Amino acid sequence: MGSHTRNVLTVKAIAASKAAKLRDGGGLWLVAKGASRYWILDFTFRGKRRQMGLGVYPDTSLAKARDRAAEARQLVRDGVDPIEQRKAENAPPRDVMTFGNYADFYIDEAVRVGRWRGAKTEARWRNMIENHAASLRDKPIADVAIDHVLAAIRPLWGSKQETAEKLREAIERVLDSAKVEGHRSGENPAAWRGNLEHVLHKPDALTSKGHHASMPHEEVPGFMKKLTNVAGVGARALEFAILTAVRSGEVRGALWSEIDLQKKIWSIPAARTKPGKPHRVPLSDKAVALLKTMAAQSVNELVFPSVRDKKPLSDMTLGKALKSAGGEGATVHGFRSSFRDWATEVAHTPREIAEAALAHAVGDAVERSYARSDALERRRALMQQWADYI
Template sequence: MARRAKPLSAFSVARLTEPGLHFVGDVPGLALQVLPSGARTWILRAMMGTKRRDMGLGGYPAVTLAGARDAARVARAKIKEGIDPINEARAKQSALRASASSAISFEECAERFVASHSAGLKNAKSEMQWRNTLAKYAYPVMGKLLVRDVSMTHVLQVLEPIWHTKTETASRLRGRIEAVLDWATVRGYRDGANPARWKGHLDKALPAAEKISKTKHHPALPVSDIGAFMKKLRTLDGVGASALEFLILTATRSGEVRGAQWSEFDLAAGLWTIPAERMKMKKPHRVPLSSRAVELVKAQPKRSDSEYVFAALRGGMLSDMTLNAVVRRLEAPAVPHGFRSTFRDWAAEHTNYPRDVAEMALAHAIGDKVEAAYRRGDLFQKRARMMADWAAFCDIVQPPGAVIPINRASEA
């Protein structure tokens, strides 16, 4: 039985200063414990099963006599129902500690993920792209959210504004968010399904990226305007103008041209071999060079401080913005990548070259895997003739409204 005592008043309790346990009555087992240091705390002594337990109810005077009696009554009611208040309190504290340890924001989680996986990324540029895309698109929406609270609603708020306009960026961003959230789950910072997962989740809310990409077009010059554009382009000085002309003549991508290195060229053979690691399809690509393309490469100075053919001022790789700036300077309604479309339109509408030859010149996948297995060549000789014809076409300034004849010589 818990010890019973005469109920004390608040005034009487305030005067208890002798070290020891002072039972205050009204609620069986409730006592004020006075420590030798003078500190005072509330204790409820009660039988829990077959053991006598002392349960702390808080310090005095922060917890008043009335507050201690109320807490003691609640605790005794739980004991009567078979609940151990001490174990219950410990469980709550443990849950709070666990909750606090998992109270990490999405931004902090993402930064930890990138830091721990930096060695697995391709290079420093890849790490920077991870950080930049998350910082630009994800953090403004959910960077400060606890990672455990990130839902599909938040992910869609990040992706939907750019899903149709910057599809490739949005698709990569989705994968990065998914990777961060998977890491957070493994680390115990969140649980449940990953709201950034595509299959079974976001595929129900967004169209597939590849379907959007098929209908997405880069601004491109009409075929009839390419000669006039090239004439203006050749009046400009600078490595950016040379790189852009080379890009047009080879129908290659901006990154492939800007990253071109001297070791990739056999100018005597009119050949540029782009290694697999620099190609979108991750396969080496042989590019036949027209005589004008060879001239452009030969005109670039070989620098001791750079391996790049079209090197930036300080020896590094040119930025994509450099080529864009050249196009804007000429006030053309196009972007560098759009010249590949101009080339494709020329090949399709104004020559008799087979479609596969043009597609291979663009380093696109040809047919399915079975067809690819049987096609062992890269149509280099046919592509060489086609690129020479394209270079010749780019030299011709078409008068307004001119009807461009089909180049019959291309059938050879």
């Protein structure tokens, strides 16, 4: 282990030093990365050099780091890899891993790594797994099959549609994760495509509370014609929301500083989006023309100003425009679903591009890499196609 001198450091020496790496001896180092400093232990196990993190300083004190290093060195002497040992201790038990155990572990991990924005998501997941997926909790995760998944989802399907869809997605994610970690194998019984979509049919325009009723995409072109004849800023904002498939609040708060008419891009900052990530919207020719009309009558920094000075339009204003153009029974937010259905059924858009267009958080690594590059040019073609269609 190369441990000639140990316990070289003192708390004072650590405070006084700005060095990127401080040696305590016996393979224990305090390393600076960014604004934080953390302990690592260098060791050799079966001829391989390994490095193990022992905690962030000062939360993990010098004394604590030395204790942890000593425990790890002892394991190495006993022929045990301390990194593998720690993984095994933190992982849920493998023998009879139930769906409930694993789902709890999945949620804890999501919270630990900060996967979710805000405590609301965590609370919603815990509630879903605890209550709506109660029938699955005690099943060994390796044995969860389609009939078990359906038993959990069916009671909510059609009556509490949004909850049902979120529950299905949560179950699918938990089972996917369990498969990656070797707790189960085979197809995912909670998958929608090519699987549950054949048994559970999505109710049409959902008017049940909490779900946004959407207009079938075939009716949107006719509706847009009527909407162009409705006067007022609210009608223009609704038109723009439909053309861009963006959430109503993001349209109502749109500022001229976010729009680049030259490049035909609207850049919505993270603070104004629901997922809390910046979203770039490629603007179709029709959307650009609409913005030029608005620019000609611009009174302040808001693209769609309300009569009340410097206050964004209210959601009701867009709702009013929707009714004036004969869109009863549909909701403003529902047009995002109309766009999503059209993208799949008519444009045959790959899922990850359609989801990126809606600024939805996407799933696996392939989709996330699309989201990172945000596939702007492919989305530009899609938004132009949508504008031409409607």
